[in-house]
Amino acid sequence: VSERGAAVHRRAKHGDEITVLVTQMCVLVHILATATVIDVAIIGGGPCGLATALALSKATCLHNAKVAVYETDSFAPKGASIQISKAGWSAITAVDREAASRIRATGSPVTRVSFRSLDGKSLTPKPLTLLVLLVSLAFRMLRLFGVRRGITRTHTWHDVRSTLAERLRERWGADVIQSGRTLTAVDAQSADAVELRFSGREEETVTARVVLACDGTRSAVRRLLPGEPGDDLLVNEERSVWRGIAPAFSTRGEATFYKDGAGRSGLVFPAGVGQGSSWSLIAPAAEGRAADPDEARRRMEAALPHGIQLDATLRKAIDGSPTVLEHKLVVRDFDNHPWTCSVPRVAYLGDAAHPLRPTGEGTALAFEDALTVGMLAAQADSLDAFCVPATL
Ligand SMILES: Cc1cc2nc3c(=O)[nH]c(=O)nc-3n(C[C@H](O)[C@H](O)[C@H](O)COP(=O)(O)OP(=O)(O)OC[C@H]3O[C@@H](n4cnc5c(N)ncnc54)[C@H](O)[C@@H]3O)c2cc1C
Structure with a gap:
């Protein structure tokens, strides 16, 4: 468009008015053909973006609104497994009971917990051992009667996301x-709307009245908007984390926590119904970053203690994982930087707003944000009332 604009300018100088008119019409047609105008653009189709869209689908004032979730990937399986805390279940149930119950059905119950050193020595305190045994026996008995209960449930991140996506499409259509x-790119110079540019099958420009940035820890919205803190919002925890899913290795309901005295910790747990086991390993930060999953695996092996035989469960889970993911652990700088965006029509939600240590609460906060935005929409009398910047 800017090239065409420059051409218009050059031709205008030479007084070729008909060419100017035709070129201007071309520009207009080009803009109309490529720009999409919507009310609410949600950036990121992770648990937060999808749950937020689901929450908005319940608000009367948004029934005829144009809402879209823009996701960079194709929804193919990726990521590892998570457990959703009690607060998370309350929030997602309040957003959409049906989605919550379908997500619950993808979860593997954890019926036993143990603590070990990385070389497999038991670290479970003696009094706890008996209690763990009794609890796991109780869950086994329940299973005989068809009741699949556990201390908690674990789900693949992919199952959580694809279940939410399926439910959202049911409520608001495939588009x-x-x-x-x-x-x-994000252009927020207009007072009435924000212009967003997307790459993908084809370049697309979208004009949105409200933008909800649900695009994760390294939010593209935060990095692209001038004046925003970008990745300065993040505090480096000086830890690397590796994760994976071993589809053919089952821990039979057991979650094992590992640690050593050199700042390493690990976890192996059921991945989700029929999905094998999931694992994570955290160690002091490895320099640089892995270019691909094979390099991630090599870097993780190098970060393990030398001269010991790794606990058999952890070893089987790692070796059974076709892909190893590597990240650096970062958290939000909770003391500096405002919570609101400097652009009034934009709000950050989920990990884009508050990345945490992996304490098992990240998804809960994402769902709570979704519920809150849904409540704001439910309180608004009209679409215009919801889309005013003050709402965000
Ligand atoms: C090691 C580890 C273990 C964890 N364990 C747990 C746990 O047990 N329980 C728990 O509750 N939480 C856990 N978490 C945290 C949890 O995964 C996150 O809090 C949760 O996924 C946040 O959801 P979100 O939608 O905000 O962000 P994300 O899940 O990061 O989703 C963001 C989405 O935005 C998309 N996106 C990014 N950039 C763009 C772009 N430019 N354009 C379009 N789309 C884009 C991404 O592809 C992604 O789909 C863990 C995290 C880590 C690192």
Whole structure:
């Protein structure tokens, strides 16, 4: 468009008015053909973005609104497994009971817990051993009667996300999720709307009245908007984390926590119904970053203590994982930087707003944010009332 604009300018100088008119019409047609105008753009189709869209689908004032979730990937399986805390279940149940019950059905119950050193020595305190045994026996008995209960449930991140996506499409149609769309530019100069540019199958420009940034820890919205803190919002925890899923290795309901005296910790637990086991390993930060999953695996092996035989459960889980993911642990700088965005029509939610240590509460906070935005929409009398910047 800017190239065409420059051409218009050059031709205008030479007085070729007909060419100017035709070129201007071309520009207009081009803009109309490529720009999509919507009310609410949700950036990121992770648990937060999808639950937020689901929450908005319940608000009367948004029934005729144009809402879309833009997700960079294709929703193919990725990530590892998570457990959703009690607060998370309350929030997602309040957002949509049906989605909560379908997510619950994807969870593997954890019926036993143990603590070990990385080389497999038991660290479970003696009094706890008996209690753990009794609790696990109780869960086994319940299972005989068809009741699948546990201390908690674990789900693959992919199952959580695809269940939410399925439910959202049921409520708002297939087009509500635009996959394969990567946010590449944000222009917030207009007072009435924010212009977003996406790459993907084709370049697309979207004009939105409200933008909800649910695009994770390294939020593209936060990095692309001038004046925002970008990744300065993040505090480096000086830890690397590796994760994976071993589809053919089952821990039979057991979750094992590992630690050593050199700042390493680990976890192996059921991945989700029929999905084998999931594991994570945290160690002092490894320099640089892995270029691909094979390099991630090599870097993780190098970060393990030398000269010991790794606990058999952890070893089987690692070796049974086709892919190893590597991240650096970062958290939000909770003391500096405002919670609101400097652009009034934009709000950060989920990990984009408050990345945490992996304490098992990240998804809960994402669902609570979704519920809160849904409540704001439910309180608004009209679409216009919801789309005013003051709401955010
Ligand atoms: C090691 C580890 C263990 C964890 N364990 C747990 C646990 O047990 N329980 C728990 O509750 N939480 C856990 N978490 C945290 C949890 O995964 C997150 O809090 C949760 O996924 C946040 O959801 P979200 O939707 O805000 O962000 P994300 O899940 O990060 O989703 C963001 C989405 O935005 C998309 N996106 C990114 N950039 C763009 C772009 N430019 N354009 C379009 N789309 C984009 C991404 O593809 C992604 O789908 C853990 C995290 C880690 C690192």
